Amino acid sequence: MPAGTLYRGREGMWSWVAHRVTGVLIFFFLFVHVLDTALVRVSPEAYDDVVATYKNPVVNLLEYGLVAAILFHALNGLRVVAVDFWDKGAKYQRQMLWTVMAVWVVLMAGSFYPILEHTLRTLFGS
């Protein structure tokens, strides 16, 4: 496998696959999320009922997964913009992907407790 500009099966291809998969997942969530928010036009009770679903421990964990998908899509999207518009972008695409992954790990670690605080308090008390 040549390791030059061809990146089939390497970082370039797998980041492309992950960008697609996370993008499709985020779009389906967005569709549902607009529908659930629209319940504020029905009644405060209807809205608070559906928001209670978001506070369920399993759904709370899914929210952490949603943040994981969005953070990857956002950071890798900035990398794609850099590859397209920065004249050294293509040359450093691998290094930029590992930078993306490093920033992603830091942000995921930092947001673990704040996002799951509700569930941790519910399950283990405060």
Next chain:
Amino acid sequence: MSAESNSVDLTSSSSQYSVENPAPFIEAARARTKRTPRGGRTNFEMQAWVFMRLSGILLVVLVLGHLLIQLVLDGGVSKIGFAFVAGRWASPFWQVWDLLMLWLAMLHGANGLRTVINDYAERDNTRFWLKMVLYAATVFTVLLGTLVIFTFDPNIQ
């Protein structure tokens, strides 16, 4: 003609061509000719490509800000409820923020899914109907969300 000048060396090609021996002209793969269909003569795909990058950069700020406020700060998901939404939409700033986020995210996502459908749905009919469902869902969601933001009533009932 010698075999050497006939061969094409892809790694150091420029050295063997000169005014007397010009490099062969290769037409650009997507050059427009008289046979290019009329319908294909707009810049739509290029505009969509630019839109994905510009909206993407804006969405990084809008969506990550949204996640920070809703899921990270001030107790995370605990505080979300009708009263919290009413408090935020009392400000035109957050109304514009959410409206811009709704439109950009829906159009960005719809164009992304259009690309995915074009890539994987091979039968013409399947591709056409999948995109029609996508466009209908997108228009419905954008209009519904816009209506909700503009007609929100904190004193409902």
